[in-house]
Amino acid sequence: MKSPSRNGKIVEVDDLKMYFPVTRGLLRHKVADVKAVDGVSFHIKRGETLGLVGESGSGKTTVGRCIMRLYQPTSGHIIFEGQDISQLSEHQMRPLRSRMSLIFQDPYGSLDPRQSAGSIVGEPLKVFHLANSRQEYRERVEELFRIVGLDPSMMDRVPHEFSGGQRQRIGVARALASNASLLICDEPISALDVSIQAQIINLLEELQERLKRLTYLFIAHDLSVVRHISDRIAVMYLGRIVEVTDRKTLYENPLHPYTKSLLSAVPVADPFLEEKRKRIILKGEIPSPLTPPSGCNFHPRCPMAISKCKKEVPPLRDTGGGHEVSCIRV
Amino acid sequence: MPVLLEVKNLKTYFKVYHGLVKAVDDISYHIKKKEIVGLVGESGCGKSVSQLSVLQLIPTPPGEIVAGQIIFEGQDLLQFEANGDEMRSIRGGGIAMVFQEPMTSLNPVLTIGRQLTEGLELHLGMDVNEARNRAIELLSMVGIPDADKRIDDYPHQFSGGMRQRVMIAMALSCNPKIIIADEPTTALDVTTQAQLLELMTDLVSRFNASLVIVTHNLGVIARYAQRLYVMYAGRIVESGTAKEIFGNPRHPYTIALLNCVPRLDEEEGRKLVPIEGMPPNLLNMPITCAFKPRCPYHIERCGQDPWPDLKLIEGQHYVRCYVET
Numbered sequence: 001m002k003s004p005s006r007n008g009k010i011v012e013v014d015d016l017k018m019y020f021p022v023t024r025g026l027l028r029h030k031v032a033d034v035k036a037v038d039g040v041s042f043h044i045k046r047g048e049t050l051g052l053v054g055e056s057g058s059g060k061t062t063v064g065r066c067i068m069r070l071y072q073p074t075s076g077h078i079i080f081e082g083q084d085i086s087q088l089s090e091h092q093m094r095p096l097r098s099r100m101s102l103i104f105q106d107p108y109g110s111l112d113p114r115q116s117a118g119s120i121v122g123e124p125l126k127v128f129h130l131a132n133s134r135q136e137y138r139e140r141v142e143e144l145f146r147i148v149g150l151d152p153s154m155m156d157r158v159p160h161e162f163s164g165g166q167r168q169r170i171g172v173a174r175a176l177a178s179n180a181s182l183l184i185c186d187e188p189i190s191a192l193d194v195s196i197q198a199q200i201i202n203l204l205e206e207l208q209e210r211l212k213r214l215t216y217l218f219i220a221h222d223l224s225v226v227r228h229i230s231d232r233i234a235v236m237y238l239g240r241i242v243e244v245t246d247r248k249t250l251y252e253n254p255l256h257p258y259t260k261s262l263l264s265a266v267p268v269a270d271p272f273l274e275e276k277r278k279r280i281i282l283k284g285e286i287p288s289p290l291t292p293p294s295g296c297n298f299h300p301r302c303p304m305a306i307s308k309c310k311k312e313v314p315p316l317r318d319t320g321g322g323h324e325v326s327c328i329r330v
Numbered sequence: 331m332p333v334l335l336e337v338k339n340l341k342t343y344f345k346v347y348h349g350l351v352k353a354v355d356d357i358s359y360h361i362k363k364k365e366i367v368g369l370v371g372e373s374g375c376g377k378s379v380s381q382l383s384v385l386q387l388i389p390t391p392p393g394e395i396v397a398g399q400i401i402f403e404g405q406d407l408l409q410f411e412a413n414g415d416e417m418r419s420i421r422g423g424g425i426a427m428v429f430q431e432p433m434t435s436l437n438p439v440l441t442i443g444r445q446l447t448e449g450l451e452l453h454l455g456m457d458v459n460e461a462r463n464r465a466i467e468l469l470s471m472v473g474i475p476d477a478d479k480r481i482d483d484y485p486h487q488f489s490g491g492m493r494q495r496v497m498i499a500m501a502l503s504c505n506p507k508i509i510i511a512d513e514p515t516t517a518l519d520v521t522t523q524a525q526l527l528e529l530m531t532d533l534v535s536r537f538n539a540s541l542v543i544v545t546h547n548l549g550v551i552a553r554y555a556q557r558l559y560v561m562y563a564g565r566i567v568e569s570g571t572a573k574e575i576f577g578n579p580r581h582p583y584t585i586a587l588l589n590c591v592p593r594l595d596e597e598e599g600r601k602l603v604p605i606e607g608m609p610p611n612l613l614n615m616p617i618t619c620a621f622k623p624r625c626p627y628h629i630e631r632c633g634q635d636p637w638p639d640l641k642l643i644e645g646q647h648y649v650r651c652y653v654e655t
Contacts, residue, residue, distance in 0.1 A: 248598065262521060264524075274552050
């Protein structure tokens with residue numbers, strides 16, 4: 001075990017920027033940057049679930065991948081379990097990788113079709129030398145199967161013999177194999193049938209209860225799912241975080257106009273309630289991160305925008321009780 | 331309001347190597363004028379096939395409409411040849427469809443304008459200039475800025491939401507009586523989803539058309555549909571007005587569906603109740619209720635007798651279940 005992190009925070013992200021160069025011509029010289037993540041700061045406490053919501057193109061997946069260090073961030077700091085990992089080399093990252101895992105969106109594409117389920121789940125054990133004998137390896141894989149609610153007798157089957165929900169369970173078992181303390185769940189249920197989604201949500205919740213100190217970064221576009229599973233929620237728009245708060249406040253007292261419109265866009269399965277709800281329909285689409293608008297990048301679509309919004313980038317400020325919002329009009 | 335489309339005892343089967351898939355098995359429903367109707371169910375429950383059957387767009391073989399009647403404006407559409415002139419004038423002209431995948435349902439090598447004007451020239455007999463002007467008008471109506479310039483663009487130059495707008499323009503172009511939207515917003519972001527559904531319901535009422543929304547999203551139905559049909563394993567298991575069903579869900583499947591999705595307005599600490607087991611394999615189905623293996627309320631009779639009939643609860647609320655839930 002690494003040294004425990006500062007003030008119970010497992011991850012601290014400080015002013016993270018991830019720019020992807022756009023190259024052109026034979027010599028591939030850089031002509032512009034896609035500012036996928038543009039100055040994002042947040043933290044995740046040990047044992048909690050932080051939900052990260054936003055539309056496609058808001059940079060939420062890129063944030064997850066930067067924390068995993070699948071990308072080399074352009075600037076900023078990522079502190080994982082007390083250690084700044086933003087500039088570590090591939091070699092230095094290796095031992096830390098057992099402490100964090102990813103659960104992918106597509107349970108069809110993220111499992112090797114020719115590998116048996118058992119060996120998919122057991123691979124992290126081999127990579128990180130976590131099993132000393134064949135016997136121990138087998139026992140650990142069986143245990144992981146049981147933890148995620150799969151029958152260990154299915155270990156020798158290959159992915160296509162499983163249903164979508166079962167495949168996602170294999171993905172969860174693999175993520176747990178190396179005793180990771182941080183699981184980054186990137187849209188883990190959006191490819192599943194509605195009746196199956198609840199199984200995976202419940203599994204993730206149970207695991208957190210059972211394996212204390214398991215932390216999730218839950219990335220999704222579906223606000224009702226995120227609200228269900230998260231303790232705190234960060235809302236992203238075009239590479240920046242616009243609002244962070246706990247799940248209760250987010251629904252009851254959203255402050256940022258983007259959060260408000262996002263909430264009003266999600267229909268609730270109740271026609272009586274729907275009749276009364278106010279709908280804020282946003283104009284236009286999320287702009288390209290290649291040419292983001294000036295100032296607050298939400299201003300062209302914002303119903304509350306004033307001329308000042310075009311000039312200033314509003315900082316994320318605490319309005320009390322850890323409810324942070326980046327809007328000068330609030 | 332008069333009934334515009336009535337589907338009676340429709341059966342669409344697929345003969346595959348391993349046996350018979352009863353994708354749509356004896357469903358009856360109707361759509362009234364200016365009504366918004368929802369069709370809810372999980373993937374593989376036959377909701378799309380039932381809609382494709384209405385327009386005879388089922389690939390044959392392996393698919394075949396085995397039985398049933400589809401009465402549209404007094405005519406049984408199933409009496410028409412699938413490739414005949416009558417069907418062609420109904421597709422787009424009488425009943426239009428908005429498909430799920432805006433990425434794949436537009437032709438990538440034709441301009442947006444060409445794809446829009448095709449229907450106008452064919453169904454409404456417009457000449458090239460008239461059709462083009464009408465197409466520009468339609469595009470600006472669905473909220474495409476600079477429609478007169480964008481009309482010469484190709485589908486790849488449009489974003490997903492924009493392409494779906496083009497699909498809506500296309501569906502509306504020939505003044506159809508009914509628009510069938512098959513998972514129209516599933517692949518899109520929530521904000522775009524809201525924009526498009528608002529646009530669609532608004533335009534449909536302006537054109538005095540009816541709208542069928544096929545979806546698995548109960549929220550979308552609750553927000554927009556007046557009536558709905560819940561499908562499971564090729565059958566309609568519950569139908570009624572939105573308020574009847576959401577206010578008093580009676581079929582165990584509908585109840586389970588409502589309990590397994592997170593809601594934005596839910597209480598702190600609510601536990602989701604997943605539906606046990608998996609959606610059924612439609613191949614060689616037993617004649618008994620297909621939901622029985624996953625049903626927490628099932629009684630002995632459910633495993634012995636064939637599917638029960640739809641029985642009236644009250645008003646327009648029907649349910650297909652032996653158990654009094």
